[in-house]
Amino acid sequence: MNQIPGRRRDWIQWGFVGPALLLLIAMNVFPLIYSIVLSFTNADLVGGEWKFVGGLNYKFIFKFAKYGQALRTTALFVLLAVSAELVLGFGLALALLERFRGKTLVLTALMVPMMLPQAVIALFWKLVLNGNYGIFNQLLAGLGFRQPQWITDPDLKLLSVLLVDVWMWTPFMMLISLAALNAIPGYIYEAAAIDRASRWRIFRRITLPMCTPLLGLAVLLRATDALKQFDLVMAITGPNDPATQTLSALLYQAVFRDGKVGLGTAYSYVILVLVIALASIFLRYMDSLQAQQEEVAR
């Protein structure tokens, strides 16, 4: 077999890797470096000359209360939305685990919300929840209940956005939960039954631990998605409402409404650092959980 000379071989290798590398640099590395540079400038969305302002953008982020508030709102939103979706989705999956007549139809109907675009869902719910002519309040009035202002009352705004998110994404959790439940081998349950384990004990010792890796993945996916929540907030309450202003909504407000590209980029980097830190903690936890399971299996 003929050997390719060293220098030629190098060129061939670079020929294969080069285009992908160039694409990576153009699409990822360059924007990353450029945006880091932008975060130290007063760049404006509408263009024009910009100048370096040092760490001023970062100083403003830590000085203005609204940036911290948006972070807290987003954290609360992610925590409540993902928890509710996980519990409801897993509950639904348990209820739908057994075979019954019309199961396919029920499953299909339950999946409809997550198949629709978020913006459409948000506009639809905005009408449903309208305090004066929304169908929800008309139903409440018909039943003799008080009619809250769901999307204008400061105490209810975040709850309304949460409600829509939970309605939309619970089916996703249900789907993953169903997959996890179906993946548990039947012989484990049979062995447990022989040991006369109670239903609660089976659930706690077998079902839940064996579903955890997939549920963890679902939580990670949903949490990542909820962290970016924008469409629902934008359509239901707008990007400048402190009660519902998530990180994405604030970024939109800063960059597209105020035109502050430099400030917006700086804020993105602060968020990025936080998200990387949180994701690392979560992944470590997942790894340790998996290690524990493997230990038990051995």
Next chain:
Amino acid sequence: MKRCIMMLLATVVMAQGVFAQEKSITIWWAQWDPAVALQELGDEFTEQTGIGVEVHQIPWLSYQDQVFLNFGNKQTDFDIVIGDSQWIGRGATKGLYLELTDWLPGAVDMQTIHPRAARYLCEYPPGSSKFFAAPCETDAIGFVYRKDWFEDPDEKAAFKTKYGRELMVPETWEEFRDIAEFFQRPAQKRYGCSLLTGRGYDSIVMGFQPFLWAWGGAWGDPETFKVQGHLNSAGAVAGLDFFKGLMHFTPEGGTNADYFFNLEAFSNGSTAMVLDYFPFYPGIVATMGDQAGFFKVPSHNGQRFISLGGQGFSISTKTTPEKQALAKQFIAWFSQTEIQKKWITYPGSFTANTELLSSEAFAAASPYNTTFAESLDDLQDFWNVPVYNELIAASVRHLGAALDGTVASADALNALAQEHEMIMMEAGLLEMK
């Protein structure tokens, strides 16, 4: 041969199309009645000059975002933008609006333009005689009220018994408060008033301003850009408290009422007095006829201030010099008194031409025109500095919190004044502490 002739003809037709397209301008404006009217006048301009005019309408909610995103391009999709009065500082200082200082006074008789319209719609900085826009739609907020309720003999008698005076259009905010209280009957689904308190863009700012100014407060010092001591003065706090007090007399959701909420509150027949911009009223007149009357924003201790609305024609710097020349030709044509006479015949189209504003024809054209014309002398505007949007956004949050009752008026204004100063500092308008 026949084929060659056909190809030649097709080429000529296509070339004509290209040339016709070159002699045209595109105007961007929000989606509402005056934009439809402008397109009709634009068609007339095309007939006279052969220059095409396309008025591209964008829904109000995304209008600002789309315009400034487009300004981020090397060349804008529009030649003229009819921008909100607050945008002028950003347009002027960021080099987006063409300066018209040398051209405008020669093309448009500025003596015929109402001084408040010239100051706030055309100049930056206001009063500097540096022009970046020409008047298009002059606008103000004003009240529409249930004339039939005010003229009902039983209501009049009941009001006189309770308040010891006649039920009539309020002159002062204190009279306004009494009337709102009188008509507030939630059990009957009847409400006293609906003011501007929405959180989407600037409606809460436009709604609060008349109280801020009438009670002696201000957004800040226009010379030094200092805000503390103006926006959080005792007068400003009293004004906000009064504004907040009126929330007891609104329909459900009245603490977050934007321009469209208010139109609905009046159109559904539930609310006695509603505040909105005049160009939104043709629809109300069409549906409610004589049931609707109009009055000026009331005063407090003889001080009356009215939030300015409206937009001016600004020419994009990011379009070709040829298009800029055509744009100037159109603006000069539109500003002629003869064309303005036609302009004011369209629903919701208002002029800044003082001669027309005081004419009998204008007064007779619609039931709200007289009130509109009388309102112009009291017009005042929000900051129109380049960071106007951040200032509005901060105002929406803090004033909203005060109206929602989550913070006291004084605390809300203190926090707002502090944030406004930080924004001014960041923008380099106020010295950094």
